[in-house]
Amino acid sequence: MTLRSALLLLALLAPLAAGAQDRPLAALVPAPPMAAPDAMEGPNSPAADPARRATDPEPGTAASRTTDPVPGPPLPTNDGPVAGAPDHAPDHAPDPAPDPAPADATGAPPSSPGDAPAAPPASPADATARATPPGSAGDPTTPTPAPAEAAAPTLTDEAREAALDAACAADPARIAAAAQAPDLADAMFAAFVACLPGLEDATPAQPEALRLLLARGARPDASVEGDAAAGIAAVLDRDDILGLLAPGTPQASLPPDRAAHWMRRRLARLNADATDDDGDPKVTPFRLGPQAEGWEVRGLCGNANCELLLVVMENRRPRIILEDSGHTLRPARTTNRGLYDLTIQARSGAATHTLTTWRYDGTAYRRHRCATTTVTQDPRGRERSRTINNRCADAP
Structure with a gap:
């Protein structure tokens, strides 16, 4: 019910309350006004239903007087007193209507007590967020990608x-x-x-x-x-x-085998040609005496003979104790100064070999005996060898 309807109802009920003792209760309650005949036209109206038109009494007849509304006082208007209205004022004047609240800065009418609370005004950041599609580059909720790492320089x-x-x-x-x-x-x-x-x-x-x-x-x-x-x-x-x-x-x-591997590589430096075609050092352990160990290093090789070195470790450094060339190096059964005598055989010609015996003098090996062996064939094709002892060049 609006405020205007409430005021009109109060103005209508004030005269009725004054004469309520002289009038029946039914006369105090006005009946709703009847609709005009034209407004009653429809599928359920008496005009549309002949049976109802025959049985319903006509308005204003004796049969309808009990239900016809009792004329009430005329309604007041804004133009002044209505003719026929009682000349006395009601016992009390209706409360004046409250002034309407002023509109807010946006021009919207104030909300009623039952309305939902108004949302707070949007901040510039919210307006920006609404204008920026989610997931785009300007979306503040989108995480900033980490800077890409600089690519490593290409190495030729x-x-x-x-x-x-x-x-x-x-x-x-x-x-x-x-x-x-x-x-x-x-x-x-x-x-x-x-x-x-x-x-x-x-x-x-x-x-x-x-x-x-x-x-x-x-x-x-x-x-x-x-x-x-x-x-x-x-x-x-x-x-x-x-x-x-x-x-x-x-x-x-x-481990011993790996230590020997690196020692061989170390000793291969003693001869520039002490490695094979695969780069492996031509260095092998060699037993120099009952209690002595050394290393045999082979260098450049020809058709039959190779450079030969015998090396021992002294004071954490290698020391060469024999240097010769040949194709075979063998220890003899005799010893001197704790090391075996050694025999080296080399080819000096197509059918000639030299055989040199070396003896250790406490510092290095020296030539002890030298011989030359020649191989010949007799008329029957059998091989015969002949050995001739020679004086060694560096023999004592």
Whole structure:
């Protein structure tokens, strides 16, 4: 019910309340006004139904007086007193209608008590969020992608080979100028250790080269050909290198077969041709006496003979105690100064061989006996050999 309807109802009921004692109750309640005949036309109206038209009484007849509304006082209007209205005022005037609340800044009417609470005004950030599609670049809820990492520089094969050669040569200047790549430091470190010479060929540049490699990120505990770098340095008697790889730790050791492998590579440096076509050193252990061990190193080989060296380790350095050429080296049954006498056979011609016996004098092997053997065939095709003893050139 609106405020206007409430006021009209109060104005209608005020006169009726004053004369309620002289009038019946039914006369106090006005009946709703009847609709005009034209408005009653429809499927259920008396005009549309002849049976109902015959039975329903006509308005204003005696039969309809009990249901016809009792005329009430006329309704007031805004133009002033209505004619026929009672001249006395009601006992009390109706409360004045409250002034309508002013509209808000947006021009919208104020909300009623039953309306839902108004949403707070949108902030500029909310307006931006509504204007930005979700997931777009400007959406504040979209996480900012992490910056892409810079691509590693491409390393050419030539640059890689130059870096590995610099590490193998232990050249600090070339190592410092070499290209850099994520996996190149360990590769250069492996090349450095693989080419590292023994104590007999140590130089001050080698520890400096190792310091540069470690500064470039090489791992000192990285393995080289499956062996620990510190163990290799121990076989090579390189305490200066071992101190940089594992400072303050006990000396590392390798299994006997791996230690022999690195010793062979170390001794192969004694002869420029002491490696075969596959790069393997032509170095083998050799028993020099009942309690003595040495190494046989073979160098350049011709059609039959090869350069021969016998090496022993003294004071952590190799020392050559015999140098000759031949195709066979055998120990004899006799000894001198704790080492076996040795026999070397070499070919000096198509049918001539030399046989030299060497004896150790406490410092090195010296020629002790020299002979020449010639092989001939008799008329029947049988081989016959003839040996002639000769004076050795360096015999005492």
